[in-house]
Amino acid sequence: MARSKQYNEGEVIEKAMGLFWKNGYENTSVRMLEKEMGINQFSIYASFGNKHGVFLESIKYYKKKIKIITDKLKRSNNGVVGIKQYFYDFLDFSMDDNCKKGCLVANTVNELGENGDPVIMDELLNFFNEIRELFAYNLKQDIEKDEPTIQKQANYLGIAMLGLTPASKILSKKQLEDYIETTFLNL
Amino acid sequence: MARSKQYNEGEVIEKAMGLFWKNGYENTSVRMLEKEMGINQFSIYASFGNKHGVFLESIKYYKKKIKIITDKLKRSNNGVVGIKQYFYDFLDFSMDDNCKKGCLVANTVNELGENGDPVIMDELLNFFNEIRELFAYNLKQDIEKDEPTIQKQANYLGIAMLGLTPASKILSKKQLEDYIETTFLNL
């Protein structure tokens, strides 16, 4: 009946996500997206409505991408040892040819703060809570821990995870590794 | 000989810092600064050169402002107990009529990343190191600790401090307090 799209929406969103991850929301312009995604502005607006829409899809794509390491943690059965491995896996995940991008979710929380769009902020808080619950699930494998301890430690590890993002932007890998080691010392 | 300035540079920088702290660098426009500082754009450029200059002065002013709580830590003689109090003091410091602004330094690290202006990034890294050294100084008061332990713990606490900023933007005060408690459990 008519012409078909000459691009794959998933593929172009992956590229968009890369830009947002590296530069943040405001510091990524539609012109930059156009160039990186390899399609015209018209096509961007036709597929995703507006810049906000491209960003929301990018967040979803990020979650899909990070699923590789969260699934690994889900399969792990070592309690706190598995979570510690998750921290190291995340360091690799967030490092892209020596460019420290941190976590897209943490970056966005930092940029938009509490004045950010409610739809986006809700998405981000949900992501944080999923990770926290996953930590709690794994901590339960350490049989000696009671429920209040598990919840406190899961919360602690969630925030420690968030902290890795600003830290990774100014510190050396050695310092980050020392940090992870000390973080898990008293659990 | 000529007209004198009708504003105090320190006073207007305090207001500028408030905006940068709340909104970040890119999300604060010169028009917004003009309004908040209460002076014309011409005066801004006459006093500080450009937006970048206003921001640098704002960072310096922030350091001066946070000195109140770092000085308190310097005077403290309780080792790790004093540092823990510093964490709580910082929570109060960064909370402004229920608006969670985090730490201006951490915010900027997050926004600009490693692509940020070298002069600014240097200023930020210096600030982090000063805090880390202050932590080390206080940790030395705990006589049972050896030097390598002190350095690792100081690094750990510095990053934990950084993490408080993204965390404060989505989590409750209770969660942040739990986090601080767990952070200091095994030090």
Place this chain on the structure above:
DNA sequence: CTCTAAACTAAGCAAATGCTTAGATTTAGA
């Protein structure tokens, strides 16, 4: 008081922003 040098106001600059629209191009079904 006068005069000059600095500080003021406000209009305006080019460039970049998010988004739209007019028109050419392509493709699949009649």
Place this chain on the structure above:
DNA sequence: TCTAAATCTAAGCATTTGCTTAGTTTAGAG
């Protein structure tokens, strides 16, 4: 093969960005 519908290109829209400049006001030395 023709036609209609969806895609594409690229120019252009109003607004905002950081910064400048022309022209007025003001204060203090002589």
